[in-house]
Amino acid sequence: MTAADVEPRTTATAGGPVLAGGHSHGLRTGTPPERFTSRDPDAFAVPTGREEEWRFTPLRAIRPLLHPFEPTTEISATVEAPIGVTAESVPSADPRVGRVLQPADRVSALALARTPNAFVVVIPAGVALDEPVVVTGKATPGTTYAHLVIEAGAGSRATVVVEYTGSATVAENVEILVGDGAALEVVTVHNWDGDAIQLAAQSARIGRDGRLDVTSVNLGGKLVRLNPSVRFDGPGGLVRLHGVSFAGAGQHLETRLYVDHGAPECTSDVLYKNALQGEGARTVWIGDVRIRPAAIGTNTFELNRNLVLTDGARADSVPNLEIETGEIAGAGHASATGRFDDLQLFYLQARGIPETEARRLVVRGFFADVVERIAVPDLRERLMRAIESRLEEPA
Template sequence: MTEAVAEKTAPSAQGTEQHGARAHSDGDWANRAPVQTRSERPKSTDVADFPTVTGREAVWKFSPVAKLDALLNGVLDGSRPPVSVSEAAGIASEWISRDDARIGRAGIPEDRAAAAAWSAFGEAHLVTVSSEEQVTAVVARDALGASPRAAHTVIEAAPQSRGLVILENTGDARVTENVEIVVGDGAKLTVVSVQQWADDAIHLAAHYATVGRDASLTHIVVSLGGGIVRLNPAIHLDHEGANGEALGAYFADAGQHLEHQVYMDHDAPHTRSRVTYKGALQGEGAHTVWIGDVLIRQNATGTDSYEQNRNLVLSEGTRADSIPNLEIETGDIEGAGHASATGRFDDEHIFYLRSRGISEEEARKLVVRGFLLEVIAQIGDESTEERLQAAVEAELAESVR
């Protein structure tokens, strides 16, 4: 029995009569037209509903698809991955079957990698936050192994709850996965995903979130390790007064590919979003990709939205692709905007630090540290921030010379 939930839009009769838009005899021309907007992408939980990835698709054109074949087209291990969860009052952890009603509420796949994971997983790991006092849980995965595998995680914040959930990824891995985040009415949840994989690990992840009435989600990505990391969060602000913040910090070394495609979907009145991703690149072949999509639907009156991406280039031979996109379907908004910038060190900053007796090497470290930690400092939990700052320090010790 298929679980496909494919969404396809039939062309209107009027549309096929327009000049230059008639159906041709060589196939279903109308359905072959490329997707023009972010919200029109087909969705399905069945991998068979997605064609083989060639690398020419808009969603894949920056990715090293030749290295992803096992995860896109191979047989995936859908058994439980090794996971540990720190104990805390107001935090529950359990495994649920793939047909559980709590799966699929936040979103479903929009690309072949996510659909492959959805088709293959056997059980989902459910983490529930129920405490009305701030509580923190660490969900750790280490050494998933070199065999291709699929995973599925659901994080749910009960109405009026307060929580911070940290997803820590280390060791070797070849994994494609889906992470669902459900934020109940009035809840405030922060989800932090830290990628400190081994140098040759491959991690493909789609994160989906739905945010309740007057609720708030802060989604933070810190990508430091792994040969290929492609993590795409989609936050659906589908209840009035919902607030979404998507923050990211990443550091790409030689030969490393770090990719983040962020989608902020305003689908209710008086919603607010902020997107800030900051990255640093050093070493031959270091490649980062950031694509930011913001959609303000017709019913999302009173929306307040802004997205930005900043990249700091530390050496020759790197590449940073940065593409902000903004779709607005109503004129009745508070404000919306986007920005993107990629550049080298500010010579004035380096000169100032060197004039204070700091070596050029240490000055460069200080600039990069301040650049990235501006994002990490917004987590709001001291122990978590210290842990991530230490990870950045370790990365700088190896990478900035």
């Protein structure tokens, strides 16, 4: 297998008026005119692997999640939360469940229909937190559904860190509500043991002038596939979707994001960086951004960069941009996949820095601009150390 198979089906920047489907330089964008969503799992055919949204995912590994099952394990959550925050497990019939999510695939629909419980974190309106809310989920082996709701009331300010540990095969839905004028940061740390499998639909709605930062940190697991999607309920919203992934030998880390600009004067800023090391290391990044006719004044930019550290790894990168109004402030995307730069290594070594330390510096530097955006200093340092320790793994 070659080191870096890049598939940038669209690579240019679009700035002017382009009709729906007109972008992508004559190639199929892969984004249907309107996403099909349903709460009925059987409204979705069982995927075969030929579908656009499944074609990169190793279906054999996730087969248990494609059909209804009785959970054989669960993710137990522990929470550190400042006073004023409520965090509790509730039955899935709770009215706070299902306000955001519109299942867009069979696994998500099955998980919504069948999860017995949901974990709900609420930051009340007007509350500004100095300390982050930390939710640590620990799984024991088995197959299960999970559901997480994070609600930031109007005008609130908070950071919520969600860390996944242990091992299981999980179909999860995450719903994020950002109230009018609220500023919410969500950091999901996928620190699974080596054999875990997680499929998670992360759906967010952002109120007027609300702001949402989501950073996904993918370190562990055999297969982790994240589907973040964002809608704006009013004008003035801002979303920043960020991710760092370190895929080691045999690891499949996939992100398929969808930002749906349907309200005016909103901004989306997408930045994902992946490093790959070892035989069969695999990352997939699909960035779909849609600007609907009503979304005048939209500003969007998305960037994916992949750093291939060894032979035998593969990174796919497909940015898609559909623009249905000419009155936008800006729209663009970029994607680049490259090998480790031997010249950087030479330069650092020529200053006496040993090779392993030089590689650490370069990889740390590669991820720095994403990790530095996380508002929790301890977490930043811990993540960098975790990434560095992944470098020690045999390729």
